[in-house]
Amino acid sequence: MENLTFQQISAEILKKSLKSVELTQHIFGRIDKLESKIGAFISLFRERALAKAVDIDRRLAEGAPVGPLAGIPVAIKDNMCTGFGATTCASRILGKFSSPYNAHVVDQLEDADAVIIGKTNMDEFAMGSSCENSALQTTVNPWDINRVPGGSSGGSAAAVAAGLCYAALGSDTGGSIRLPASFCGVVGLKPTYGRVSRYGLVAYGSSLDQIGPISRDVYGAAALLNVIAGHDRRDSTSVDESTAPVKDYVKNLDHPVENLKIGVAQEFFDVEGLDPEVEKAVREALQTYEDMGVALIEVSLPYMKYAIAAYYLIATAEASSNLARYDGVHYGHRTSRPKDYIDVYSSSRAEGFGDEVKRRIMLGTYALSAGYYDAYYLKALKVRNLIRRDFEQAFEKVDCLMCPTAPETAFKLGEKTDDPLKMYLSDIYTIAVNLAGVPGISIPCGLSSGNLPIGLQIITPAFSEAKLLRIARMFEKETEHHLSKPFC
Numbered sequence: 001m002e003n004l005t006f007q008q009i010s011a012e013i014l015k016k017s018l019k020s021v022e023l024t025q026h027i028f029g030r031i032d033k034l035e036s037k038i039g040a041f042i043s044l045f046r047e048r049a050l051a052k053a054v055d056i057d058r059r060l061a062e063g064a065p066v067g068p069l070a071g072i073p074v075a076i077k078d079n080m081c082t083g084f085g086a087t088t089c090a091s092r093i094l095g096k097f098s099s100p101y102n103a104h105v106v107d108q109l110e111d112a113d114a115v116i117i118g119k120t121n122m123d124e125f126a127m128g129s130s131c132e133n134s135a136l137q138t139t140v141n142p143w144d145i146n147r148v149p150g151g152s153s154g155g156s157a158a159a160v161a162a163g164l165c166y167a168a169l170g171s172d173t174g175g176s177i178r179l180p181a182s183f184c185g186v187v188g189l190k191p192t193y194g195r196v197s198r199y200g201l202v203a204y205g206s207s208l209d210q211i212g213p214i215s216r217d218v219y220g221a222a223a224l225l226n227v228i229a230g231h232d233r234r235d236s237t238s239v240d241e242s243t244a245p246v247k248d249y250v251k252n253l254d255h256p257v258e259n260l261k262i263g264v265a266q267e268f269f270d271v272e273g274l275d276p277e278v279e280k281a282v283r284e285a286l287q288t289y290e291d292m293g294v295a296l297i298e299v300s301l302p303y304m305k306y307a308i309a310a311y312y313l314i315a316t317a318e319a320s321s322n323l324a325r326y327d328g329v330h331y332g333h334r335t336s337r338p339k340d341y342i343d344v345y346s347s348s349r350a351e352g353f354g355d356e357v358k359r360r361i362m363l364g365t366y367a368l369s370a371g372y373y374d375a376y377y378l379k380a381l382k383v384r385n386l387i388r389r390d391f392e393q394a395f396e397k398v399d400c401l402m403c404p405t406a407p408e409t410a411f412k413l414g415e416k417t418d419d420p421l422k423m424y425l426s427d428i429y430t431i432a433v434n435l436a437g438v439p440g441i442s443i444p445c446g447l448s449s450g451n452l453p454i455g456l457q458i459i460t461p462a463f464s465e466a467k468l469l470r471i472a473r474m475f476e477k478e479t480e481h482h483l484s485k486p487f488c
Contacts, residue, residue, distance in 0.1 A: 001026050002163030003485070006072070006220030009166055013071040016060055020053035020071025024115055027073045031117075031164050039139045040159040042078045043085045044118040049073070052115050067113030069227060074109060075159050075168040078119040079126055080211070081200040082106055089202050090134035091124045093326050093333040093352025103200025104235065105169060105211050105228045112227040117165055120155030124354045125323065126171055126204045128152050129179055129426040132417055133356045140413065141183060142486035143452055147410040150180030150426075156214050157184040161486055167215040167224050171201055173208045174311055175405075175430025178442035181214055182405035182455025185444045185484055187472070188214045189221045190430075192462045193437035194239035195246075196225075197232030203322040205315040206237075208434045217482050218443065218473045222249040225465060244463040256474050257467060262289055263299040263398035271428055275408040281446035281454040282404045288478055289402075299394040299401070303386040307432040308424060310387065313367050313380035314435070319357075320364030326352065359420065388436040395461045400471055404429055405442040405455030429457055438462050443472050444481040453484070 001023060004012070012018035028046055035041060056071045076082070079089045081099035088094045102110070109116060123133040131139045131154025139154045141147040142162040149158040153170030157180035160168050170177040172190040181188025189212045196211045203209060213224035229246045232238045264286065269279060290296055328334040328348025335347035353361070367376040394401060406426055416423040433440040438459060445456035456475070460468040476482050 002030060005217055006166050006215055006223060009072060010070070010223070014060070020056045020115060021050060023071060024049055024053040024073055024117070027117060027165060034162055034164065037140070037145060038142055038158050038162055038164070039137045040120055040155045040162065040164055041075070041118040042088060042090065042121050042136055042155070045085060045116060048084060049115045049117045056113055056115070067111060068223065069109065069112040069114035072114055072167070073117045073165045074114045074224075075118050075120050075156060075165040076106060076109070076116060077122055077153050077156050077168070077170050079122060079171055079202040080106060080169065081202070082119070085119060087202065088136065089125045090122045090136050091352065091354065091357070092135045093349070095136070095333065097332060099200070101200065104197035104232045106200065108228045120153070120159055120168060122155055123152035124357050125202065125319070126152040126173055126176055127319070127356050127360055129175070129423050130416065131155065131180070132413065133354055135354050138413070141410045143185060144410065147412050147452070148183065150183035150410065152176040153214065154180045157181050157186055157188065160184070160186045160214050160216060167213055167220045169211055169224070169228070170214050171209055171211050172434065173205045173315060174434050175427040177212045177214060178405050178430050178440060178455070178457060179426060181442040183410040183453065185453030185486065186214055186216055187218055187221050187441065187443050187482065188212065189225065189441045189465070190433060190439060191225065191229065191465055192439045194237050195244070195439070195463065195465065196228050197235040197238045199232050199234040205318040206322060207318060208315055210434070218469055218476050219250070219253060221441070222253050222469045225249050229465070239463070247466045249466055249469055252466070253469055253473050254477070255470060256292070257399065257470050260289070260294045260471065261398040262286065262294055262296050263394050263401040264296055265299050265301045265304070265394070265401065265403070267301050267304045268403035268429065271407055273407050273425065274404065277448045278404050278406070278408060278454050282402070282456055285445040285456045285475060286402060288475060292474065292478065297398050299397060301390045301394060301432070303383065303390050304432050306383045307387055307435060308428060310380040310383040311431040311435060312363070312424060313376050314384065316360045316364035317367045317377050318364065319360050320368060323357070323361055356420070384435045387432050391436045391438055399460065399467065401459040403457050405457040409448045409450070409452035409454060433459055439465050439468050441468055441472050443475060444484065445475070446481055447484060
């Protein structure tokens with residue numbers, strides 16, 4: 001069953017030729033077999049999921065209406081609040097936290113009759129590019145258990161790649177959906193900022209964070225986006241549908257975009273450390289599009305080279321502010337024997353946060369401190385506007401931009417943990433998309449000589465997810481890269 005596509009599984013359930021209970025039991029059987037090797041899940045909701053599956057099968061048998069994701073097992077990243085189970089953000093400081101409410105996207109999945117099977121591992125508070133910063137466990141790449149799955153949504157991508165669910169939700173602050181999708185050979189979509197509600201998402205960088213789907217193919221991503229996209233009055237950054245209407249992302253998915261113009265920037269290929277095999281696979285993907293009659297047009301993104309620096313000032317500054325609430329007083333971990341009230345704060349945070357989270361809090365606090373705000377944070381905001389303008393000018397000439405998702409394939413566990421700056425460069429292609437607030441998707445476009453997936457990133461203007469998905473689907477229908485499966 002795990003080899004069936006999202007579309008096939010949905011059709012089988014709706015035809016009643018496959019019961020949701022049978023499918024859910026099969027998925028939990030795979031989890032029982034493989035989870036000890038992969039470590040994708042922080043928590044599982046076996047009884048709750050099976051009860052949901054029973055209810056869906058009953059309603060289908062009675063001819064009652066069901067939602068668009070009826071009976072399909074999905075997972076969610078553990079930085080999205082659920083009124084059931086814990087919400088840990090893979091951190092000791094929230095190790096026992098139970099949310100009193102659901103995130104908006106969780107309610108949307110429930111209303112669509114998806115079967116939520118569990119919450120996936122991640123880099124602590126979504127800070128990382130390898131899923132090695134989790135305080136709770138290690139997740140590995142299903143293609144090679146000695147390599148990272150990417151981060152911070154590594155658990156979600158690994159679960160989808162290993163066939164432990166049919167789709168999953170991740171969050172993307174600087175590439176945290178697209179990078180693990182690339183490393184794990186699956187599809188990962190970061191929607192336009194404001195397209196999906198962030199209500200109930202534990203914040204890292206509030207002006208950058210965005211929830212999006214991870215799936216085996218483009219159809220699955222489109223089907224999930226159909227459910228989670230839209231305005232939410234509880235999120236002040238959620239865009240009103242009168243300004244940017246939500247489209248049916250599945251309806252015209254198989255219709256190729258006519259007169260498509262693809263922008264290719266030389267800056268994408270002048271990056272230091274770009275693996276020759278990655279460049280070769282991406283250029284072959286561009287050739288595939290050209291063979292379909294698509295025009296390749298050279299564009300320029302001169303300010304992209306400043307994206308890493310700008311991002312790590314803006315994101316850490318916002319993290320410093322957002323994570324101030326975890327103080328040992330309001331909620332979260334509290335040190336057991338404080339010396340005084342100052343020690344309640346300092347020791348609780350020192351014991352509860354991991355090294356990478358502490359590093360980013362300190363960087364952000366420094367950037368926001370008196371005397372440095374204008375020199376660092378304000379300058380980074382100005383560069384962000386220049387990067388956004390680069391994209392706007394490029395999109396005046398082309399429909400989309402294409403580039404590698406990552407400069408390399410999945411690296412080995414522990415390879416970059418002692419060199420944070422080297423780790424940060426893993427996001428060099430994805431960060432600018434978050435700074436500009438536009439949508440981007442990573443789709444599989446080949447395998448390296450070491451049998452590791454390579455991702456192609458496609459970027460389109462704000463609120464053009466329908467076109468973005470159709471462009472990605474064009475490639476998927478011409479190739480079979482998305483059909484490649486890992487060892488399991």
